[in-house]
């Protein structure tokens with residue numbers, strides 16, 4: 001604390017803190033990529049994508065969920081309570097104080113927000129990681145949140161979509177944060193065993209233990225343009241292998257070219273793309289489950305036309321579901 005902050009009256013300090021905390025009060029936002037000043041109304045209308053250079057700025061979970069669910073209507077699913085600060089960790093600050101600070105800044109309990117609602121009429125559970133909450137780090141709270149989201153999806157017979165953004169495991173929880181990797185993997189398995197689709201949307205940045213677990217286990221992987229996606233950061237890799245990395249390494253477009261990401265989807269087209277995918281996935285699931293038991297399976301290979309071939313595929317889907325249920 002310097003001499004200036006010592007003599008600043010508390011009222012002014014509070015005002016400065018509020019300006020510092022949220023972007024909501026800002027009239028103009030400077031694009032971090034091209035430097036263009038964008039008016040807040042224009043920025044909101046463009047879902048926080050720079051109109052000049054198409055740079056996708058960070059948005060909070062609520063803004064994202066409101067933009068995806070029909071008419072902005074969704075139910076918030078509360079995160080489960082977990083033991084706070086089991087290791088009594090302290091660096092420059094106590095971990096509990098750090099948690100309190102981020103809870104105050106973001107208004108959220110941890111780095112995950114779960115919502116349930118409809119995307120173009122399809123019931124869906126969406127979990128969004130919030131990078132503004134301790135770098136979206138994965139601790140016990142987030143692990144339990146992912147499990148909760150998966151349980152909710154299975155309970156509602158709805159697909160699960162996760163928007164990832166994380167620096168990796170939360171170091172303040174040590175080994176307990178690493179244990180969230182197998183736990184979240186089990187959560188994904190639960191959704192798959194229920195025959196429900198699991199879609200991952202990788203946003204900037206998705207790294208570390210999150211990339212090494214649930215972020216890479218989707219049926220489909222979408223990514224926002226320009227998102228950094230990887231395990232270790234580019235600088236660490238360059239130092240380790242002592243080689244210059246190629247242009248755009250670990251960026252969404254590069255990974256799409258190499259096959260690690262299925263589609264790079266601009267924010268403006270995200271809802272349309274998700275709804276298209278969910279409709280294809282869910283129509284199959286619903287038809288197979290509703291099919292009566294006495295239907296004779298059609299031979300898929302010898303089916304004379306497209307329609308019969310499709311019916312055959314549904315029957316085999318049903319067989320797979322029955323097997324999973326046994």
Ligand SMILES: [Zn+2]
Nearest residue numbers: 031034050053
């Ligand atoms: Zn820009």
